[in-house]
Amino acid sequence: MDRRKFVVSAGTLSLASxxxxxxxxxxxxxxxxIGIVGLDSSHAIAFTKELNANxxxxxxxxxxxxxxYPMGSPGIPLNAQRIPxxxxxxxxxxxxxxxxxxxxxxKVDLVLLETNDGNKHLEQAEIILKAKKPLFIDKPIxxxxxxxxxxxxxxxxxxxxxxxxxxxxxxxxxxxIDKKTVLGADVYSPAYTEPSHKDLYxxxxxxxxxxxxxxxxxxxxxxxxxxxxxxxxxxEWANGKVGTLRGIRKGADGFGGTVFMQDKVVQLGxxxxxxxxxxxxxxxxxxxxxxxxxxxxxxxxxxxxxxYQSKIDGGIKVLLNN
Numbered sequence: 001m002d003r004r005k006f007v008v009s010a011g012t013l014s015l016a017s018x019x020x021x022x023x024x025x026x027x028x029x030x031x032x033x034i035g036i037v038g039l040d041s042s043h044a045i046a047f048t049k050e051l052n053a054n055x056x057x058x059x060x061x062x063x064x065x066x067x068x069y070p071m072g073s074p075g076i077p078l079n080a081q082r083i084p085x086x087x088x089x090x091x092x093x094x095x096x097x098x099x100x101x102x103x104x105x106x107k108v109d110l111v112l113l114e115t116n117d118g119n120k121h122l123e124q125a126e127i128i129l130k131a132k133k134p135l136f137i138d139k140p141i142x143x144x145x146x147x148x149x150x151x152x153x154x155x156x157x158x159x160x161x162x163x164x165x166x167x168x169x170x171x172x173x174x175x176x177i178d179k180k181t182v183l184g185a186d187v188y189s190p191a192y193t194e195p196s197h198k199d200l201y202x203x204x205x206x207x208x209x210x211x212x213x214x215x216x217x218x219x220x221x222x223x224x225x226x227x228x229x230x231x232x233x234x235x236e237w238a239n240g241k242v243g244t245l246r247g248i249r250k251g252a253d254g255f256g257g258t259v260f261m262q263d264k265v266v267q268l269g270x271x272x273x274x275x276x277x278x279x280x281x282x283x284x285x286x287x288x289x290x291x292x293x294x295x296x297x298x299x300x301x302x303x304x305x306x307x308y309q310s311k312i313d314g315g316i317k318v319l320l321n322n
Contacts, residue, residue: 032062033066034063034064035112036048036065037068037101037104038072039068039070039072039114040083041082047065051065052064052093061286067107067108068087070087071083071115072115073116073117073119075196079117102127105128111135113136116138116202117197119196121137129158134160134285134288135155137163139165139209140304141301143198144305148297152297161284163284163290163297166205166206167272167273168189168271169292170277170280171210171255171271172268173266174210177259182260184241185257186243186244186258188248188253189253189255190206190247190253198308199308201304204245204247206255207246208245208300210257210268215237216237217293219238219243220238222236222310222317222318223316223317228250231311235303255268255271256268256269256270
């Protein structure tokens, strides 16, 4: 099933009727109140600042954050510091802070799931989707392929659309590349780890998203070379394409890479901030068109699971479809 339009019954039931009952799409797009779940990610504050300060911006179409539920995972040391600080920060932006997810859902039409703990996303997504609130899940969608698949199954069950991606999918230069002519890519990204997550789900997922944006979802295998300060991940794609990711944990870092094409070699540009991603999120809320296919998001999860298994097994090649 192609979920880009999220339609059923041979295309006769639209996203507007699925999510908003008998309301027309024009009526449904007036529902612009966004709620944030999880104030343990810097994205929660950055997204709120960008949206709420630019309500008149045509790209954001009047969508704004009106309420937030702070609890993500205070058990993660970094988050224990962030949650109280970001709670005060978001109040200063005029956002109401509520004491439960259920209270949040009564005040909003759409949700950004921003807690950085992928282990909590399945439980939280089920509550949100059951309430029929279209949902963007910030990276990582989960901490395993199995949980990610269950989230998409819940999306089907409750007929409520979701998507998940990293902002690095929209790094400068990547959108102008003809993906059909790409033969391979070498990218780099910070890849700090957190004991509660398989390595790449925590931060290195940014680099994985870049690879899959360039090479597509048909990755066949991955092999991990683990070092104290960095890791090298080598993936083999269908049609002989090869992609590598250098996951950096020490020294100068950043985002970028080299793309090898049939007629040229292209250097990717710099991180462009959150504006390109927020425009995609608003377009998704507005139209129901899902920017990143379910199949690709699940393939990314398979890659991360297999890369982690490769590291555990001493760097052997792991097939994604085993």
